[in-house]
Amino acid sequence: MKKMIAASLVGIGLTLATAAHAADVDKLDQRIEAAHDVLHELMATPDKGVPLDIAAKAHCVAVIPGYKKGAFLVGAQYGQGVATCRTSTGWSAPVFIQLVGASFGLQAGAQSTDLVLVGVNTKSLDDLLKDKVKLGGDAAASAGPVGRDSQASTTELANAEFLTYSRSQGLFAGVDLTGDEVHQNSADTTAFYGKDIPYKVILSGQVKTPPSAAHFVATVNEMFRRGRARKQ
Secondary structure, three states, rough: HHHHHHHHHHHHHHHHHHHHHHHHHHHHHHHHHHHHHHHHEEEEEEHHHHHHHOOOOOOEEEEEEEEEEEEEEEEEEEEEEEEEEEEEEEEEOOOEEEEEEEEEEEEEEEEEEEEEEEOOOHHHHHOOOOOOEEOOOEEEEEEEEOOOEEEOHHHHHHOOOEEEEEOOEEEEEEEEOOOOEEEHHHHHHHHHHOOOHHHHHHOOOOOOOOOOHHHHHHHHHHHHHHHHHOOO
């Protein structure tokens, strides 16, 4: 009898663990879907989106949908997102990241915005592989130009690893994220893939893109392809 009870408890535990894992993966699928929607909507309004000149230079793209910024004297900023990087065979499967920061001053209220970070050189990939990257410190970052035919200045491209953008209430603009920190979200990445896979392995293209992330990766690739087509 005791063995039967023990076996039943183990079975219940496994069922609960499986259900919890499924719920976690579903939440991550929704995050990827939200990131895809942000890019898809930006591409649908090219005159207000990432310039083709910048898209053509993209090495990594990170999207943080619904970045929260609340403030009362001391501001707090926090968001969860996904990132993919260009490889010799296309764009990598995504990894999960989080962006955190703080601002100080007389502020009140709260807002939510979508953020897009475009890595414009190979060093941006190296920095994404670090555990923690401070924008404007560990990685040079600049507010990016906006509009299909806009171009970043030679100085911007020479100095920046990431060009950063925000979208709030339908308006898309370059944004200064200096001081904010990008962290690897290893727990979510492990939950999504079912095992602990190093970021370097995923972002270098050694992991097949899961079906639920295929549309996000395809949209990033389409943005890059349009930029390359414009340059030719």
